[in-house]
Amino acid sequence: MSERLIQSVERAADILELFLVTKPELSIKEISENLNLSKSTVHGIIKTLEHRGYLQQNPEDSKYRPGIKLFELGNFVGKHLDIGKVARPFIRELVDELNETVHLVSLQRDEVIYIEKVEGHSTLTIYSHIGKRAPFHSTGVGKSILAYLNENEANRILSSIKLESFTKHTMTNVEDIKEQLHSIREQGYAVDDEEIELGLKCIAAPIFNHQGNVIASISCAAPKMRLDENKLPKVIAGIKKAAAEISICLGYKGKHLIE
Structure with missing residues (x-):
């Protein structure tokens, strides 16, 4: 089973779940340190998640927080x-x-x-x-x-x-x-x-x-x-x-x- 897991998807899930146990907003540096991933790896995943609406960036401090797409999915799951x-x-x-x-x-x-x-x-x-x-x-x-x-x-x-x-x-x-x-x-x-x-x-x-x-x-x-x-x-x-x-x-x- 484990050999079929896609590492980039696993890392994206780790990033999203990090918000559940830490702070509502996180910088690339904080995510990198918490997950022991390189900043370049974190940056690429975050930019993809941001593009799809799963994360959004605060323009005032450049930190990231969960996006509206997660809210929509959560509501959908809850209702159904x-x-x-x-x-x-x-x-x-x-x-x-x-x-x-x-x-x-x-x-x-x-x-x-x-x-x-x-x-x-x-x-x-x-x-x-x-x-x-x-x-x-x-x-x-x-x-x-x-x-x-x-x-x-x-x-x-x-x-x-x-x-x-x-x-x-x-x-x-x-x-x-x-x-x-x-x-x-x-x-x-x-x-x-x-x-x-x-x-x-x-x-x-x-x-x-x-x-x-x-x-x-x-x-x-x-x-x-x-x-x-x-x-x-x-x-x-x-x-x-x-x-x-x-x-x-x-x-x-x-x-x-x-x-």
Whole structure:
């Protein structure tokens, strides 16, 4: 495999990736020193990348920075990534590990929609199915997304949706919900403790895209009696890890979600 790699393309990639770990602007000398390449080699590659729009030169100090073409490509990749396809192997791995039902939901406009559902080997009939809307206030997936939206956006949604009571445990007071959202942000996951269906408990964590925006959530749903003090820590760790790994695959570069 290695003998088929083209050295000039490898070096061009090294130069572009250098901006991810150093400074937003770099001189030819700085690039040369960081990559241990001659200035003449760096100059030739940079001029090619500049010509194609992948780099642009600051006329004030002659340093180079990422160009608009990289921005266009990044946006294209972000928009066309299939969240379900990216998440599917992580979901299957989680189901095998936990032997419980795992959901993936996507934020679409002002709705949270179930887009993937893989059931564990234990039979369990629960509220969800693919294509169904998940209430923001009474599901783990809904709350984990709501908690990480812009505060104004979260307030707008809370003021516009019907805070319907599904069980005696459903939270319908806006201030109580906001307090819980704060706790979710602190711990990195949300809990639905019989709020959408009696006897059902869910643990959910948010998924972020390359722009750092919350766009989805993954959850594990099981009978409350099975999520006891012995299994619950494993479920929480598994859900947070899967959410982090999916986010990274979508280009997320923010704080690691499983810390």
